[in-house]
Amino acid sequence: MMKAFQLSGYEVDPALVEVETPPPGATEVLVRVACAALNPLDVKLWSGAMHGYFPLTFPATVGTDLSGTVEALGADVTGWTIGDRIVARTAPTSGGAVAEFTLVPADQLVKLPDAIGFEDAAGIPTAAGTAWQALFEVADLRAGQTVLIHAGAGGVGSFAIQFARAAGARVIATASEDGIAVVERLGADVVIDYRHEDFAARVSDADVVVDTVGGETQVRSFDVLRAGGILASTVSPPDDAMAKAHSVRATFVFHSSDAARLASVVDKVAGGVRVLTDRAVPLADASEAFAYQASGRARGKIILRVAR
Known part of the structure; x- marks a missing residue:
């Protein structure tokens, strides 16, 4: 079992719930999430404003941006090892970042350099x-x-x-x-x-x-x-x-997940580009963090520390 910050419907306040930890499909990786970041997109998805582009299937776990470590590999996944540090962006219709574990297509993982911590990494994608x-x-x-x-x-x-x-x-x-x-x-x-x-x-x-x-x-x-x-x-x-x-x-600018682009900007951060963070809070404070994201007052990123 794991904790996940989920929506049960449009404009219904998300809540932390206990759910089954999902097994990875053949081309997926199960990631132990260290940190996740909230985005304005998460609020738009919650409101239903993006339904025409990104329809959600409920319950839906909030968040697309995450950092963490590889926990388990799908049968057809190569090039990754359990314990590898990664950063990734999931598809908006999939979400899943604000959870203790999440599934990510292997081709959307980017290796996280040692020079970047998990909090900064989650704020990048x-x-x-x-x-x-x-x-x-x-x-x-x-x-x-x-x-x-x-x-x-x-x-x-x-x-x-x-x-x-x-x-x-x-x-x-x-x-x-x-x-x-x-x-x-x-x-x-x-x-x-x-x-x-x-x-x-x-x-x-x-x-x-x-x-x-x-x-x-x-x-x-x-x-x-x-x-x-x-x-x-x-x-x-x-x-x-x-x-x-x-x-x-x-x-x-219709932003789309692209591992090559993400790897490029991760390199820029490793080279000195600053990740502007408004606040970093524990997963237990996810509801308050989501409300703050919705307020539009954040200066930079809102980061959730997920790892236990």
Whole structure:
């Protein structure tokens, strides 16, 4: 038996329950979870807002991002040994991260370097992967370009600032309150307090906007791009008509699990990229952590320490 943080239905508060430990299928690995991270996606899945993309089958164990050790191997799995340290992202429809054990397809495991602890590792997959995908796979950011990153003190934003700086881009980031100092420490060239300043009045001719906020912020971001620039939104599909009217490209970054990408960003963290963590709490506090994730106030990642 094991503990798992599960949903019994949409908009039903998740709870810690005792369930059977699942055996690995032929191409799966059973992972003993050390740490798991919560993401905004977990709240969207709970609300049913992502049902069209990621329908859940209940009961559903919360979480996609995890670190831990290999506990057991499926019959057809090669290349892994029991006890190997790993980091992984499961499919949103599968979830399973916030549990003492979980199943992961063997081809989605990434070896965790000794230089990275389990807490930092759990905070990498979705946030860092989304930031990398938005900046380089979607926007093709290059040295010398200017990028505006909204909510720079958030999970995706904090990684995006560091990746963009390392690529030689000029980084402008929005933040507020204590997030301003966080964003400055991460290396943003310009920090805009969005609660007291109009970012559209301070930014013009940006090559790239990374939108992690949506709504009115996304709409007004079209005005700060140069002709031919690109808006990459991680929260909602941008308006095609507005993009055409502004002579820019705009796209929704639909983040997908990719072990090669994850291995690349793990290497970046091993090389010095910082994992911004708001808090790390025991599995017993999962309900409070989930509520805090839903509040939208987190500065960086919320980590659950799962290992007993």
